[in-house]
Amino acid sequence: MDYSSSKMNLSPKSNEKEEYSSDPKVFEEYKPLISSLPRRKGWVLNQFYHYQGFWHNLFYLEGLLSAQEHFKPQPNDIFLSSVPKSGTTWLKALSFAIVTRSSFDASKNPLLTTTPHECVHSLEGDLAHNLFHRNLDTPLIGTHVPYTSLPKPVIDYGCKIIYICREPKDAFVSLWHFCCKASPKGVELSAREDLDFEEAFKLFCEGISVFGPYWDHVLGYWRASLEFPDRILFLKYENLKNEPVFYVKEMAKFMGYPFSLEEETKGMIENIVDLCSFENLSKLEVNKSGWLHGRPYLIEKNAFFRKGVIGDWKNYLKPMMVARLDEITERKFRSSGLTFNVSSDA
Ligand code: A3P
Numbered sequence: 001m002d003y004s005s006s007k008m009n010l011s012p013k014s015n016e017k018e019e020y021s022s023d024p025k026v027f028e029e030y031k032p033l034i035s036s037l038p039r040r041k042g043w044v045l046n047q048f049y050h051y052q053g054f055w056h057n058l059f060y061l062e063g064l065l066s067a068q069e070h071f072k073p074q075p076n077d078i079f080l081s082s083v084p085k086s087g088t089t090w091l092k093a094l095s096f097a098i099v100t101r102s103s104f105d106a107s108k109n110p111l112l113t114t115t116p117h118e119c120v121h122s123l124e125g126d127l128a129h130n131l132f133h134r135n136l137d138t139p140l141i142g143t144h145v146p147y148t149s150l151p152k153p154v155i156d157y158g159c160k161i162i163y164i165c166r167e168p169k170d171a172f173v174s175l176w177h178f179c180c181k182a183s184p185k186g187v188e189l190s191a192r193e194d195l196d197f198e199e200a201f202k203l204f205c206e207g208i209s210v211f212g213p214y215w216d217h218v219l220g221y222w223r224a225s226l227e228f229p230d231r232i233l234f235l236k237y238e239n240l241k242n243e244p245v246f247y248v249k250e251m252a253k254f255m256g257y258p259f260s261l262e263e264e265t266k267g268m269i270e271n272i273v274d275l276c277s278f279e280n281l282s283k284l285e286v287n288k289s290g291w292l293h294g295r296p297y298l299i300e301k302n303a304f305f306r307k308g309v310i311g312d313w314k315n316y317l318k319p320m321m322v323a324r325l326d327e328i329t330e331r332k333f334r335s336s337g338l339t340f341n342v343s344s345d346a
Contacts, residue, residue, distance in 0.1 A: 037051055055208050092140070147217075164237060165221070168325055169325050170311065241310055248269050282308070
């Protein structure tokens with residue numbers, strides 16, 4: 001299996017209507033291991049499997065196992081990591097715009113015609129499943145893999161990682177909305193089982209969500225970022241939202257693509273922030289219609305752009321749910337030094 005030999009190719013290998021199915025030859029070897037794992041009913045896809053302390057659906061688990069066995073990064077690769085619904089799409093867009101800024105003038109940026117998820121492919125999804133070629137024109141690779149499960153060479157080669165996390169109540173509400181728009185392939189959205197909000201909440205609190213427990217995922221990267229600050233940049237969605245120019249500058253410096261004084265004077269940072277803003281990306285035709293390739297479920301591109309605000313949980317969570325999630329967050333993050341300021345209004 002080769003994850004890195006191909007040239008830049010932003011188009012999928014399969015056509016849009018083709019459905020995902022695991023290559024039985026490639027993933028056959030993982031069957032005994034997978035069938036021995038604890039499993040639970042998941043969200044959207046039928047089963048979640050418990051592997052190395054986290055819950056995975058079959059598609060991403062197969063991809064993770066394959067990546068752990070075969071993936072070899074380039075030493076200058078930069079991983080963009082997150083729990084789903086924490087701002088992955090935004091992080092991919094900003095990072096892509098930063099590293100490619102001298103290759104395209106503003107009117108030709110691929111982000112205007114290609115979704116952020118197709119500009120930056122995911123390790124355990126697109127690449128491990130060989131659905132897309134590795135884009136060697138950028139060092140960027142997306143991943144939702146927990147820190148302790150990353151393929152060993154990613155750590156051994158000292159690859160840089162930018163992690164984005166989000167206040168858990170907003171992350172849950174965003175995840176629930178997203179899952180309501182996703183459907184297992186072959187099942188019409190209208191025919192799928194309804195995803196009950198209360199049931200989803202219960203599972204999330206128990207840690208049973210894709211790549212969950214949510215809190216453990218965040219803590220893994222948080223602790224690693226304290227230990228290796230030169231290698232891991234830990235970002236919060238809320239901070240990026242409130243001070244995008246400051247954090248985009250930090251990201252560029254961290255990635256080894258610092259803005260020159262001339263670029264800053266010309267407003268390059270602000271231009272990137274504007275290009276990648278929710279308001280701009282969500283209105284682009286490429287992000288508004290059509291289906292995203294390479295997923296284990298059917299999902300429309302616009303599902304990645306819902307509201308993009310801080311504090312939308314206030315519109316969905318009952319006081320008891322707020323108390324429960326806050327209690328878990330306080331307990332899990334206690335003495336870690338990690339806190340969320342959630343004072344902003346939706
Ligand atoms: P909401 O559902 O709260 O609106 P991910 O990219 O990890 O799947 O996260 C999706 C969340 O990020 C969604 O949150 C989505 O609206 C928001 N989002 C997507 N693009 C964004 C952008 N450019 N700026 C801010 N938020 C964005």
